[in-house]
Amino acid sequence: MSTGLKLLYIEDDAEIGRWVSDNLKERGYEIIWLTSGDQAVESGQGCCLAILDVMLPGLDGFTVGQRLKRSYPDMPILMLSARTSIDDKLQGLQFADDYLTKPFHPDELAARIEVLLRRSGAHANQPLLLKHLLVYEHENRIVRQDNGEEIILTGKQYQIFFYLLRHLGQILTKEQIYEGVWGEPYLDGDKTLMVHIRYLREKIELDPAAPEIVETIRGVGYRVRA
Template identity: 35%
Template sequence: MAALLMVEDDGELAEAYSLALTALGHEVRISGSGEDALDRAANFDVVLLDVMLPGIDGFETCRRLRAGSTVPVILLTARGDPVDVVVGLEGGADDYVVKPVEPRVVDARIKAVLRRTVPRGPGPAVLRVGHLVIDPGAMTVTGDGRELALTATELRLLLEFAAHPGQVLNRQVLLERVWDYGYAGDSRIVDATVARLRAKVERDPANPAVLRTARGLGYRLVLP
């Protein structure tokens, strides 16, 4: 069971999803605005966030949450335009689900997000990559001696690279290993998360030295 905060201003829709997700074993609370969600999100395991909200919209709410919190965020919205998907993922969302969607699909996405908080396979005890120290056992990453605030998904992605140093990992492999499902072949979530990760771990994100792109193939972690 997960404690869920559903941020949705359509009362009937929020209640319908709440009842269905409760029947699937979750504890659900409803919030009607981004401002309220910012005040309450720290008390929940996952935030289900609509984009079209009164006041600050879901994109801005997600950005503000991500600035000070690692709580997983799933954008659950009727806006399915590819540009919106990219904006949402680049803003820090862990997943993007387009409504209408069956509650069981939402349940599967929630479970997948929560599984990312624990790496699935053993990695090296401690891996030093340039200015970074990656400790899979402690689930911490430091850069130049300072602990970096990575989300669960960002950490799991970096640990996947750390478990295969120097090896090119393509987007589909990363989707299966990090996101726990094929994700309908949508590689945008991988690219957006790599971009966020680079912004945190690279000294110069515009010229990455740690996470390199293998053009047309995927990404690899480069050892010095």
């Protein structure tokens, strides 16, 4: 089924490019695939999101991304790179909306694209399918897919869940989540986040004792798997 959404994809590696392009086409997207950034601005007309590899022949992905952002300020940009240094990520995130390191699973790429599209409004009316849930980002509600039951989240439950969704597939520490949601330093031993996640799981998990959506990464924190 077509989503009616066109994505600009720039990747010079033929094998990776074909794999990603074919996968996204199977998910209903129209893909404009370029192997360099020379024609990026012209090709970006009508696209609702750009996916850029950092290492490109000629103009690098950072330069291409900056040009796209100047021409299309509302277009979300997702950077892809095998380079994992924090300096590279910070450079990319000066203009890009997300940064995904290689190798990645196609489900994670697709999920991040959906989050960016919903945030930009291009995907606003289409929910994210996550396990057994249909997730609507712009309302404090989630509809369970299997029986259509509407789930209402409290403010903090909603903020925690969507903070995790905005970092889909990433393992986040308790400190990162607490400071991202509450906006203040996390105190070691504070059980507030754990209590809120327990109540969140009681609402969204089929079996809260064996969670499939909000996973605990023992000794580290939590993750929502793509």
